[in-house]
Amino acid sequence: MTLQEFYEAYIDCLNRQDWDELGRYVAEDVKHNGRPIRLSGYRLMLIKDFEDIPDLYFVIDRLACDPPLIAARLMFDCSPKGDFLGLPINGRRISFAENVFYEVTGDRIVDVFSAIDKAAIENQIA
Amino acid sequence: MTLQEFYEAYIDCLNRQDWDELGRYVAEDVKHNGRPIRLSGYRLMLIKDFEDIPDLYFVIDRLACDPPLIAARLMFDCSPKGDFLGLPINGRRISFAENVFYEVTGDRIVDVFSAIDKAAIENQIA
Numbered sequence: 001m002t003l004q005e006f007y008e009a010y011i012d013c014l015n016r017q018d019w020d021e022l023g024r025y026v027a028e029d030v031k032h033n034g035r036p037i038r039l040s041g042y043r044l045m046l047i048k049d050f051e052d053i054p055d056l057y058f059v060i061d062r063l064a065c066d067p068p069l070i071a072a073r074l075m076f077d078c079s080p081k082g083d084f085l086g087l088p089i090n091g092r093r094i095s096f097a098e099n100v101f102y103e104v105t106g107d108r109i110v111d112v113f114s115a116i117d118k119a120a121i122e123n124q125i126a
Numbered sequence: 127m128t129l130q131e132f133y134e135a136y137i138d139c140l141n142r143q144d145w146d147e148l149g150r151y152v153a154e155d156v157k158h159n160g161r162p163i164r165l166s167g168y169r170l171m172l173i174k175d176f177e178d179i180p181d182l183y184f185v186i187d188r189l190a191c192d193p194p195l196i197a198a199r200l201m202f203d204c205s206p207k208g209d210f211l212g213l214p215i216n217g218r219r220i221s222f223a224e225n226v227f228y229e230v231t232g233d234r235i236v237d238v239f240s241a242i243d244k245a246a247i248e249n250q251i252a
Contacts, residue, residue, distance in 0.1 A: 033246075062227050062239065064197040066190035071197030073227050073239055085245055099225035099241040101188050101199050113188065113199055115225040117241040119211055120159075 003065040003104065007072065010109070011058045017050055019043050027108035034113075053080045061097070070102040085118050087125060096121050129191040129230065133198065136235070137184045143176055145169050153234035179206045187223070196228040211244050213251060222247050 001009075010025040028039045037045065050056050055078050062073040076096050080089040096117050103111035127135075136151040154165045163171065176182050181204050188199040202222055206215040222243050229237040 033243075062195060062197075064190040064192035064195040064227070066192050066197075069188060069190040069197075071188075071190040071192075071195075071225070071227070073197075086248070097239065097241055099197070099227060099239065101190070101197070101225060113223065113225065115223055115241040115243040116245070117159075118244040119242070122212070 003067055003070055004063060006104070006107070007063065007065070007070050007102075008060070011060060011074075014046060014058050017047075019047065022046075025109055027105070027110045030108075030110055030112065032112045032114070052082065052084065053078050055079055068104050070104060072100055072102075074098045074100060085116065085121065087118075087121055089121075089125065092125065094121050094124050129193060129196055130189060132230070132233070133189065133191070133196050133228070134186070137186055137200075140172060140184050143173075145173065148172070151235055153231070153236045156234075156236055156238065158238045159240060178208065178210065179204050181205055194230050196230060198226055198228075200224045200226060211242065211247065213244075213247055215247075215251065218251065220247050220250050 013021050013025060022043055023039055026039050026042055030037065030039055030042050032042060056076070057078065059075045060072055061075040064071040074097065076098065077093070079091050079093045081091060083089065097120065098114055098116045101113040102109045139147050139151060148169055149165055152165050152168055156163065156165055156168050158168060182202070183204065185201045186198055187201040190197040200223065202224065203219070205217050205219045207217055209215065223246065224240055224242045227239040228235045
């Protein structure tokens with residue numbers, strides 16, 4: 001399995017909300033933006049994302065694989081129920097990008113470095 | 127020259143503020159986050175960044191090269207003079223990441239997709 005196939009399978013797992021399978025892709029001691037949240041915390045973060053954004057769906061716009069790194073530009077077109085990143089969205093439809101790096105060791109994601117284009121969301125609700 | 131060497135030379139050009147040399151790395155018809163700003167607009171954007179942030183310095187934290195894409199996680203540790211991304215920084219020192227994708231065609235950057243981790247800055251000034 002190439003790094004690209006691995007990543008596409010991971011994103012498919014998220015979109016199916018198949019939390020029992022998440023550990024196939026994410027290491028037990030995963031870190032997210034420097035915080036050691038572990039697999040259990042990573043799963044809870046994703047479950048809360050889908051609660052807050054019922055129509056959440058991950059689309060890979062760009063993908064750069066350079067072992068052990070994966071870099072993805074993810075595009076979202078969705079309707080957060082209430083606040084999102086501290087912004088009052090309240091069910092409005094917004095589009096935004098997340099540029100995210102993953103470090104993969106031993107066939108699992110061990111480190112995630114994410115940046116969401118919040119300024120683009122602010123422009124849409126201004 | 128590898129894509130990594132090309133990118134390191136581009137970042138060095140920015141840090142030297144060598145605007146006469148920018149066209150060696152950036153195409154005349156470059157786009158930034160979907161906007162066709164051209165090389166002249168790209169140069170003006172960077173000159174304004176250095177005016178607003180006198181101690182601006184680009185550090186490559188992570189780099190994934192997968193032709194024709196470059197993905198970089200850039201780290202900044204700097205002191206914007208006034209507002210930055212709409213936040214009142216007023217000379218305080220902040221640290222933040224920019225995750226950015228570049229598409230390279232014909233030895234020049236033709237497309238840039240940037241996302242700055244604004245939430246991290248908000249946490250620092252809260």
